[in-house]
Amino acid sequence: MSGFLTALAIMAALAILLGAILGFASVRFRVEADPLVDKIDAILPQTQCGQCSFPGCRPYAEAIAGGEADINQCPPGGEDGIRKLAELLGVDFKPFDEGAIEVKPKSVALIDETTCIGCTLCIQACPVDAIVGAAKQMHTIIASECTGCELCLPPCPVDCIQMVPVGTTVANWKWSYPVIPIKAVKA
Amino acid sequence: MSALFRFHGGIHPPEFKALSNGTPIATPPLPARFAVPLSQHLGNPAKACVALGERVLAGQRIGDADGRISAAVHAPTSGVVSAIGPHAVAHPSGLLQDCIVIDSDGLDNWCAPSPLPNWQDAGDDEIRTFLRDMGVVGQGGAVFPTSLKLGVNTLEQLIVNGAECEPFISCDDRLMRERAGEIVDGIRIAAQLMRPRTVLIGIEDNKPEAITAMRAACAGSGFEVVAIPTLYPSGGAKQLIRILTGKKVPHGVRATDMGVQCFNVGTLYSLKRAMMDGEPVISRILTLSGDLARPGNIEARIGTPFAHLLAWAGIQPDSEGVIMGGPMMGFDLPSLEAGVSKASNCLIAKSRALFPPRPPALPCIRCGECASVCPAELQPMDLYWFAKAKDLGRAQEADLFDCIECGACSYVCPSQLPLVDFYKFAKDEIWAAERDKKAADRARMRHDFRQLRLERDKAEKAQRLAARATPAPASSAAPDPDKAAAIRAAMARAAEKKAEDSHAPAKTPLSDDAKRAAIEAAMTRAAANKAARESAVSTAAAPGDEAKRAAIEAAMARAAARKAAQGAAAGAEAGATPVAMPASPSQPKPAIDDAKRAAIEAAMARAAARKAEQGVEVGAASAAMPSQAKPAIDDAKRAAIEAAMARAAAKKAERDAAQKGDN
Amino acid sequence: MHAPYIARPSTVSVIMLKVLLALLPAIAVSVWFYGIALLVQLSLASATALLAEAAMLRLRGVPVAPFLKDGSALLTAWLLALSMPALGAWWLIVVATLFAIVVGKQLYGGLGNNPFNPAMVGFAVAMVSFPAQMAHWGMPHGPLDSAAQLAWIFSRELPAGLSLDAISMATPLDYLKTQLLLGGSDIASLKQAPMFGHIAGVGSEWVALAYLGGGLFLLQQRVISYQAPLAMLAGLTALAVPLWLWQPAHYVDPLFHLVAGATLLAAFFIVTDPVSGPTSARGKLIFGFGVGLLIYVIRVFGGYPDAAAFAVLLMNIAVPLIDQLTRPPAFGKRKRTKKAGQHA
Numbered sequence A: 001m002s003g004f005l006t007a008l009a010i011m012a013a014l015a016i017l018l019g020a021i022l023g024f025a026s027v028r029f030r031v032e033a034d035p036l037v038d039k040i041d042a043i044l045p046q047t048q049c050g051q052c053s054f055p056g057c058r059p060y061a062e063a064i065a066g067g068e069a070d071i072n073q074c075p076p077g078g079e080d081g082i083r084k085l086a087e088l089l090g091v092d093f094k095p096f097d098e099g100a101i102e103v104k105p106k107s108v109a110l111i112d113e114t115t116c117i118g119c120t121l122c123i124q125a126c127p128v129d130a131i132v133g134a135a136k137q138m139h140t141i142i143a144s145e146c147t148g149c150e151l152c153l154p155p156c157p158v159d160c161i162q163m164v165p166v167g168t169t170v171a172n173w174k175w176s177y178p179v180i181p182i183k184a185v186k187a
Numbered sequence B: 001m002s003a004l005f006r007f008h009g010g011i012h013p014p015e016f017k018a019l020s021n022g023t024p025i026a027t028p029p030l031p032a033r034f035a036v037p038l039s040q041h042l043g044n045p046a047k048a049c050v051a052l053g054e055r056v057l058a059g060q061r062i063g064d065a066d067g068r069i070s071a072a073v074h075a076p077t078s079g080v081v082s083a084i085g086p087h088a089v090a091h092p093s094g095l096l097q098d099c100i101v102i103d104s105d106g107l108d109n110w111c112a113p114s115p116l117p118n119w120q121d122a123g124d125d126e127i128r129t130f131l132r133d134m135g136v137v138g139q140g141g142a143v144f145p146t147s148l149k150l151g152v153n154t155l156e157q158l159i160v161n162g163a164e165c166e167p168f169i170s171c172d173d174r175l176m177r178e179r180a181g182e183i184v185d186g187i188r189i190a191a192q193l194m195r196p197r198t199v200l201i202g203i204e205d206n207k208p209e210a211i212t213a214m215r216a217a218c219a220g221s222g223f224e225v226v227a228i229p230t231l232y233p234s235g236g237a238k239q240l241i242r243i244l245t246g247k248k249v250p251h252g253v254r255a256t257d258m259g260v261q262c263f264n265v266g267t268l269y270s271l272k273r274a275m276m277d278g279e280p281v282i283s284r285i286l287t288l289s290g291d292l293a294r295p296g297n298i299e300a301r302i303g304t305p306f307a308h309l310l311a312w313a314g315i316q317p318d319s320e321g322v323i324m325g326g327p328m329m330g331f332d333l334p335s336l337e338a339g340v341s342k343a344s345n346c347l348i349a350k351s352r353a354l355f356p357p358r359p360p361a362l363p364c365i366r367c368g369e370c371a372s373v374c375p376a377e378l379q380p381m382d383l384y385w386f387a388k389a390k391d392l393g394r395a396q397e398a399d400l401f402d403c404i405e406c407g408a409c410s411y412v413c414p415s416q417l418p419l420v421d422f423y424k425f426a427k428d429e430i431w432a433a434e435r436d437k438k439a440a441d442r443a444r445m446r447h448d449f450r451q452l453r454l455e456r457d458k459a460e461k462a463q464r465l466a467a468r469a470t471p472a473p474a475s476s477a478a479p480d481p482d483k484a485a486a487i488r489a490a491m492a493r494a495a496e497k498k499a500e501d502s503h504a505p506a507k508t509p510l511s512d513d514a515k516r517a518a519i520e521a522a523m524t525r526a527a528a529n530k531a532a533r534e535s536a537v538s539t540a541a542a543p544g545d546e547a548k549r550a551a552i553e554a555a556m557a558r559a560a561a562r563k564a565a566q567g568a569a570a571g572a573e574a575g576a577t578p579v580a581m582p583a584s585p586s587q588p589k590p591a592i593d594d595a596k597r598a599a600i601e602a603a604m605a606r607a608a609a610r611k612a613e614q615g616v617e618v619g620a621a622s623a624a625m626p627s628q629a630k631p632a633i634d635d636a637k638r639a640a641i642e643a644a645m646a647r648a649a650a651k652k653a654e655r656d657a658a659q660k661g662d663n
Numbered sequence C: 001m002h003a004p005y006i007a008r009p010s011t012v013s014v015i016m017l018k019v020l021l022a023l024l025p026a027i028a029v030s031v032w033f034y035g036i037a038l039l040v041q042l043s044l045a046s047a048t049a050l051l052a053e054a055a056m057l058r059l060r061g062v063p064v065a066p067f068l069k070d071g072s073a074l075l076t077a078w079l080l081a082l083s084m085p086a087l088g089a090w091w092l093i094v095v096a097t098l099f100a101i102v103v104g105k106q107l108y109g110g111l112g113n114n115p116f117n118p119a120m121v122g123f124a125v126a127m128v129s130f131p132a133q134m135a136h137w138g139m140p141h142g143p144l145d146s147a148a149q150l151a152w153i154f155s156r157e158l159p160a161g162l163s164l165d166a167i168s169m170a171t172p173l174d175y176l177k178t179q180l181l182l183g184g185s186d187i188a189s190l191k192q193a194p195m196f197g198h199i200a201g202v203g204s205e206w207v208a209l210a211y212l213g214g215g216l217f218l219l220q221q222r223v224i225s226y227q228a229p230l231a232m233l234a235g236l237t238a239l240a241v242p243l244w245l246w247q248p249a250h251y252v253d254p255l256f257h258l259v260a261g262a263t264l265l266a267a268f269f270i271v272t273d274p275v276s277g278p279t280s281a282r283g284k285l286i287f288g289f290g291v292g293l294l295i296y297v298i299r300v301f302g303g304y305p306d307a308a309a310f311a312v313l314l315m316n317i318a319v320p321l322i323d324q325l326t327r328p329p330a331f332g333k334r335k336r337t338k339k340a341g342q343h344a
């Protein structure tokens, strides 16, 4: 019996000691500048669409780092993005809320230049300055810079902006994941 | 005879070469229609330089090289350009790519040959341009523009690749047997340009006739023909270099850095034809093999539809698809309508007898067979494991990109795993991820700049309002946006005028105002240029050459716009004849009338100016970074300050102009 | 189907078949010395293994036929039957095989995914759970005829007048160990016992020779590579020689160690198992050497008479590490690529 008690006492003492060391270390060696935000921001797709309800990717990253936002609020990042965030933060993967998002193919905006009245509203909406134009002049979108955030769609008074899916070309075509016929016959 | 080296691994697949190497190179009849791909080489696709409906002659250039890494394409026969646009090409994806379709007139009239007779005296640049314009590219498989491989003059060994190790393929074999003299002429040219100490011609010992022919042609030239043991993949450039010189060129290192360079015999042949005979690359030797009535080698014009060639060779009704390339590294042709390209070395009609289906795959048993044959000395089972688990980072760590996709591992795998498919998948995924990351980085940067700009504009506006409120409280608020925009457009138009004028600075004596404007504009331009350069340096990841160019152009436009503002202030006339702006990022539709175009261009100039501002911002940002070298900081700072000054000046001018407009 | 469109017609089944073939001489010699009991054990193990494998494959929702045909379950069964005492009770081999297939192999994901050698898992479980059963080995040309052997295996009934001790014995390894522990005499006198032949046990040394022959056949067929067996024998010798030279009376000669017990079976058929072993040549050397050292240590200083199974299992644990540390550099590179990123 006494052996058991000694063991218990030792274990308890050890636990307290290690806990104290850990606690001390976390205070003593706290990293000042918060690189976590940068790391999270690096994972976010930089679409700057605000679908996460934050005004841009970085604010969302800050909110995640601050524990104010969940990791499953970025539709353009897809489940892959959530998975990476989960891995980075050491939390469980969390799927998108039911019906919260529809998966869309990567698209870029296209202005119908015959309809455009040159109101500049879309220019002001574009978070990455991918729209070129001036008042009363036709606007156009620099497709290579467009992130597909769709923020320019609602302001347009004449609805002349459309989202056009980026097709696969020989340049961006990928080999698909090989199918080995033997694998899993039934689920 | 120099000593031979061994590369690790390698396999002995059945050769099947006798199917096609017994008959001389034939010339099939020309088809009625050719589809010449604009992208037949590594790098940028060529730019079409003929118009729809244009008559072309055989050998006429129809696509110009676009940029440094590119090559021209030429009309394979005489006829009419009947289409320029997406067309089936020889690519595993089956996606369409831009081609120039030529309807043959059946005459096969040639344009005058344009050789480079004095190539011995020509400079490097001249030769490069010549080869690029003649469309000479590597014919071994990578189709790397040959112009970029020449011009190194400190070479130890020049390797000529006649190994041709893949089963079925015999085009190099036949070429060496029949046209050894011309190949050796090509070697001579290359040797003259690159001055190697030795020239080694490696040919697998299963081609004794080719070895004899090449030895005869090389007699007295000092080039050494080396018979190397037949072992797949000895025809891989790295492997052949290893065999002949003992050097191992690792992935990511250029062979020339190790004093060797390797050319395929076909490439040297076309090099000779271009230089000495003035004939651009409009044909190549191609093996037709497999399930055909008349397999053999042909000299095929570029752009000849595969279906035409296969029909000519008598493709059997029971054949199931066609492989482009060899059975080890080739791919299924998704469409036989595609045309022969400079990379097409072999067509194999598949049949069940020649290519029985593989038994079902089992899991990897880690037997290590793959590792023992891998010429890249990798551990293919590890690569497979990582790629299968989509653990791309680990795959990359395991040197995935050193894999030459030779297929030896998959060939020996007792579990019959399609290993190479996994590697291709993983490589493409990694590339795509890299592209996405670059795009995201660029977007992040652009967004940050925008954010900064908006804040700064706000601050400036507040300042301006405050400043105006004190001396003249009665004066009205900012002019309404429409008016301001109109004025801005007018100013931009004036700027164009001014820009034109500035080319002749001595025309009129400059007023003080104008002088100041000119000086400021120059300062702005310099500052913006500097900033653009800074930004290109400090953010090497995001903006490529294009971005840099755009930034510089934008800066120029901005300077012009500023000048316009000054001009307006000085009472310059608006409504000058528009001239083309250097910064126009996209061409307007030709249908729009001149006045409208001018307006659009003005708008674009504004946008470009904004871009330039971003460039300045980058410069400033980089200046704030402590890791930057000291002079760079000063430069950037000065640039930023100058830019800010210029901006302020422009704003003032704008205001003045607006007020003038109001009065 | 994609490139390569051609493939060498070697398959997993062919490899496994060759290994089974290489075991035949040893089986024949064993049967000659010890009677048909081994054949019974082999059949029991095979049947159990195939049934267990099929059942597990079905449970996992994987097609059964191609995997049963690969022959790996059969090989596990044979190796297990060859390492267990031939006169063990029927349920002993059945339990061991079940464990080997179900836990040692299928629960890890089946063929190619098991970190431990399944046969050795089965053996170790039997050894730890039923040490008494595992201590009774048949005698060469023992007193039991075939029918009696069958009766003994299935119903534990002995012909009248025979006791358990009369039909079975300890292995020479076991015998030496216990005698030395008892502090009796020195090795030289111990080896005078009738169970010892020229080098090791009377019958077992011939069986060992047959394993050697089978191993050489596999080497010649390039089914196995020389590194692991050679390194294992070297590891064993590396410890055996100095100790024997130091105190020949206390430490038996290296040759005995090389031939006795399961040494040669392990060298050619166990440490060469590709799935649970390392892949690179250097890795195989390290792995084999480690197994050799451990076998000696456990045999001489540990609690079990023979040690191949434990040594192999211990080294199996180290395989991922060995693999990682011994990955050869890629073509033309001096060092293998450094870690590209950090991993949690």
Ligand code: SF4
Binding pocket: B363, B364, B365, B366, B367, B368, B369, B370, B371, B380, B381, B384, B409, B412, B413, B414, B415, B416, B417, B419
């Ligand atoms: S050859 Fe196949 S089974 Fe063997 S280790 Fe390589 S991938 Fe695995």
Ligand code: SF4
Binding pocket: B370, B373, B374, B375, B376, B377, B378, B380, B402, B403, B404, B405, B406, B407, B408, B409, B410, B419, B420
């Ligand atoms: S395909 Fe890649 S991994 Fe396989 S053998 Fe060739 S180089 Fe090695």
